[in-house]
Amino acid sequence: MTEAAVSEAPTSTPEGGDSAPARSLASDAWRTMRSNPLFWVSSVLIVIFTLMAIFPSLFTSTNPTEAILRDARVRPNADAWFGRDIQGYDIYARCIYGARASILVGLLTTVFTTLVGGIVGVFAGYVGGWTDTILSRLGDVFFAIPLLLGAVIVLVTLPATDNYFYIVLKVVLALVVLGWPSMARLMRSSVIQVKPNDYVQAARALGASPWRVVRSHIVPNALAPMIVVATINLGAYISAEATLSYLGIGLQPPTVSWGVDISAAVVGMRTTPHMLFFPSLFLSLTVLAFIMLGDVVRDALDPKNR
């Protein structure tokens, strides 16, 4: 972290080596990542899954809610590549259409936890004193609630509807309410680390407003660990969504989601395992892709661990 901060410092105070052009943290990280094959593997997977989420019709022309009950539980064949599930839905089509819910939940939850956690963390770390105490204890309160228990409370309390985005947002809300404290803690500790640095003190001595200090000196230098953890968490949130849907409290049919399909397929584990295999495979690949990306980003932003 401190090293990263130091390497960032020259850009703001131009006194770096005269031979090498000034390199930002971002371009440095980009160079490292580019040469890592894992980065390309995970990126390609993420691009594919994102395309799937936005334009599912690119991948299949089958309607995921068109049931052919007569062929229910049929094994993979030329007509239905991944076979059909208990209701006779095409599993391939459902895997494609299920990406949207999972990725939406993963991305939105990551964005919101990062925003809420980041803001709270910066406040707590920079202002310190009793603000820090109150915000940190507040975070601890939410931190103490187990994820599943808390999510059950949030999801069951909110009224149910059929609206797709409302259902997704409900799940996002549940995960954000319970996920922000870990982000806030992380941000707070890196802000506290950056705060005593000389360039911060100098900026304050020159009369910069707290807002300016935070914006141009603290946040850019404290952001790296957040980005890393957020990327890794994205995968974790996707699997949390699947868990909640599996338990019947997350996304609900007719919403198509991998968690919902996995949940419905469990009864056939001994007899028709293909119903369980394909949605699980898609879920695992997505989670894996985001976690791999998170790893690569961590390596790039935190060269000490290399």
Add this chain to the structure above:
Amino acid sequence: MRGTARTVAVAAMSAVALLAAGCGSGDSGGDQSSAAGGKTGGEITVRGCNPQNPLVPSNTTETCGGNVIDAIFSKLVHYNAETAKPENDLAESIDTTDNQNFTIKLKQGRKFHDGTEIKAKNFVDAWNYAAYAPNGQSSGYFMEPIEGYGDLQCTGTGDDPCAGDGKAKADKLTGLKVVDDYTFTIKTTEKVSNLPVRLGYSAFSPLPDAFFSDPKAFGDKPIGSGPYKLDAWNKEQSIVLSKFADYTGDFGGKVDKITFKIYTESDAAYNDVIASNLDITDEIPTSALIDDKYKQDLPDRNAQKETGVIQTVTFAPTKVDPNYADPKIRQAISMAIDRDTIIKQIFNNTRVPATGWVSPVVDGYKADQCGEYCTYDPTKAKALLQEAGGFKGDKITLSYNADAAHKDWTEATCNSIKQALGVDCVATGVVDFATFRTQIAERKMKGMFRTGWQMDYPSIENFLAPIFKTGASSNDGDYSNPEFDKLLTQAAASTDEAEANSLYQQAEALLAQDMPAIPMWYGKTTMGWSDKVTGVKITAFGTIDFSSVALK
């Protein structure tokens, strides 16, 4: 009171009976069980589940407690395990000349498990206790036909209808009279032709004097009168029964000891049967029903039999949802449901397509009462819908309680309707059974909703009067047809059984014209057992017949 009690009865069905039921070739089954015989004595373990209430016969309407109650209590009549026909058990005779005044003579020398003799007053006291509303017995409504029942009910409103002025006027049914130690009489308010059939239900069990001195202690360790007595009830673990040495009735069992091991998951019980840690499970989990897996797991050690359960889909009352008022629309929806495929794919053949509103296991059943309206025919269905002017609402809804296994079949049913009629249909889950029933009872549920009926006693009347008679307790769709009511009253008054049945059948035929509820399918129970036991038979109620089970 009555409505609630019914609700519980249906709950028991939805939670247990419907989840149970197995698979098979589709024939009536029952004879696949291993040959009777085997030695007497020894002990067996069977799957049990947690009784909801203390074990008092008049307060048990669910199968977890009911299975135990059935084994430890004798009733006036006993239902034949194969045919469900009533046979005298504690009763020597039940006589009537007018279907309204019944004289019951008891067999002498039959004893309770505490050694006291079963006398007429044990029945009268028990029934008065059940009917008296402040006692809050969930099966109290079974006493309704008996004269004076109304005076034992609380009239108040609010949370406690028995408080203040609402207090019940009497605590004894005027229709019950003890003549001597072994004789009593029943007078009913109206004519009831099938009263003797009803008397085999557990709510009509006699209770010993010990019950009335401490009902609470009795609930934990009931003193019954059946072939088995309760030794111990280890809460959440097991219920242990042993043979009652002084049992002199005709329906005794072969094994000495029966232990109900309490399971919360049917999968766990099933795996224990495969591993021979459990002898009999009366429920095969869905995971083993798919592709008849259980037949490979338990070759020649499984059986399947039709039971007195029917699943229906009821339309909300016209006042609540006018979109379904036209019987043609209702018939069209019924014809749009592909029952055979749903049963094959979703239920793995553990149901039988319904052809009427009465279960085939009861006396008086007539096949094909629903006729073409219960046969899948998408072309005719669509034509009928157009004839009725199409569906006016924006979509058809089919509501179900999401706390039991109803999601799959409601979704499949909706898909079938959607594909046949071209009208959108959505299966809507309601969080739990209590909320679901409350919405129906308060007439707030729109569209269609699932209803199920498990018979209380094996009679055609039990499938018609409580569900479709004007103002009946389980008439969720507010169906009212004066002609139907008239036929039911005539049938109840008829002293000739065949005539009564024929009148009930005429009444049932009226339902096909009005279609207040769509018959879906009849239930079946599937059981599996370990290689230690033999002679496992399923009764018409879907329970284990303990009189024939034996160790090999």
